[in-house]
Amino acid sequence: MPDTPLLSVRDLHTSFPLRSALLRRTVGQVQAVAGVSFDVPAGGTLGLVGESGSGKSTVARTIVGLEKARSGNILFEGEELTTLAPAAMRRVRRQLQMIFQDPYASLNPRATVEQIITEAWEIHPDVVPRKRFGAEARELLERVGLNPDHARRYPHQFSGGQRQRIGIARALALRPKLVICDEAVSALDVSVQAQVLNLLEDLRRDLGLAYLFIAHDLSVVRHISDQVAVMYLGRIVETASRDELFTRPLHPYTQALLSAVPDPKPWDRPPRRPIIIGGDVPSPADPPSGCRFRTRCWKAQDSCATTEPALEIRLERHPAACHFAADVAEVVGG
Numbered sequence: 001m002p003d004t005p006l007l008s009v010r011d012l013h014t015s016f017p018l019r020s021a022l023l024r025r026t027v028g029q030v031q032a033v034a035g036v037s038f039d040v041p042a043g044g045t046l047g048l049v050g051e052s053g054s055g056k057s058t059v060a061r062t063i064v065g066l067e068k069a070r071s072g073n074i075l076f077e078g079e080e081l082t083t084l085a086p087a088a089m090r091r092v093r094r095q096l097q098m099i100f101q102d103p104y105a106s107l108n109p110r111a112t113v114e115q116i117i118t119e120a121w122e123i124h125p126d127v128v129p130r131k132r133f134g135a136e137a138r139e140l141l142e143r144v145g146l147n148p149d150h151a152r153r154y155p156h157q158f159s160g161g162q163r164q165r166i167g168i169a170r171a172l173a174l175r176p177k178l179v180i181c182d183e184a185v186s187a188l189d190v191s192v193q194a195q196v197l198n199l200l201e202d203l204r205r206d207l208g209l210a211y212l213f214i215a216h217d218l219s220v221v222r223h224i225s226d227q228v229a230v231m232y233l234g235r236i237v238e239t240a241s242r243d244e245l246f247t248r249p250l251h252p253y254t255q256a257l258l259s260a261v262p263d264p265k266p267w268d269r270p271p272r273r274p275i276i277i278g279g280d281v282p283s284p285a286d287p288p289s290g291c292r293f294r295t296r297c298w299k300a301q302d303s304c305a306t307t308e309p310a311l312e313i314r315l316e317r318h319p320a321a322c323h324f325a326a327d328v329a330e331v332v333g334g
């Protein structure tokens, strides 16, 4: 089936028990992911954006099996992952790798770069024959822009950007089809960010990789994504192609996020008015009734408290979960 997405997530829910230290018992549930659906096509990139705490990492961790889904479906090449036995999950996990924000924390400080890369091949001996370990590790280092002669060095001997390249090499070692990048460039300086994003783009082109690219920073997501989904308090509130989302955001939350991003072509358009979102993010243990964004939304009306807006198709291929998504543009100024 050529049209089957590489990854398909449907109505995913993941929650954590909310414990009271005082009462020493569970007093509720944190609904970190509260009904999320999206597709990532083979060779494509979906950018998942939202403020800290919106549930992006939990989506990623649930996909790779680090958290358990409460309900919903995760289909990888059409195979359901939520009910997969551990041995079968290990087989699928090879195709599905993750790059984390902090390469320092995710790289073993006592292992050389070569050991970090070849560890995956020890566990999956059919990928690379042992006698080719050294040569293949050097090749991988070269592919991610590192000097292969540095294969015997330790992580602390590299800069932050170089360490993230090691993390990328490790993720590529098992020849995955999908790489989940969870805030993979957020800790890097802007110039280094651009280099790593270019590398990820080259790898996508050369190896046919797909990415689920998670970031709180819309300008980072803009560089790499074909499609963008915006998350707020455990739900996707808007999704569209990158160009559509950046030129015509429909959801007030997306409009506010975008108003804070510097316009790459300020000479082409009237200046954007910054939109300051009032109030704090509500607790995912006790989300507002109706629209989850209503407590911070300048468009909110009484109906927003009673009726939850569905993620409807307002424009072709551009769903936005807002009762007033139709009256766009006037706030953002085009």
Ligand SMILES: Nc1ncnc2c1ncn2[C@@H]1O[C@H](COP(=O)(O)OP(=O)(O)OP(=O)(O)O)[C@@H](O)[C@H]1O
Binding pocket: 016, 017, 030, 031, 032, 050, 051, 052, 053, 054, 055, 056, 057, 058, 059, 216, 284
């Ligand atoms: N292990 C856990 N136990 C309890 N609550 C958790 C756990 N992990 C995440 N949460 C809560 O779930 C919600 C979503 O967190 P998550 O880390 O997925 O968001 P995020 O958008 O990735 O934010 P960040 O970028 O800060 O990680 C938050 O309210 C968080 O406190």
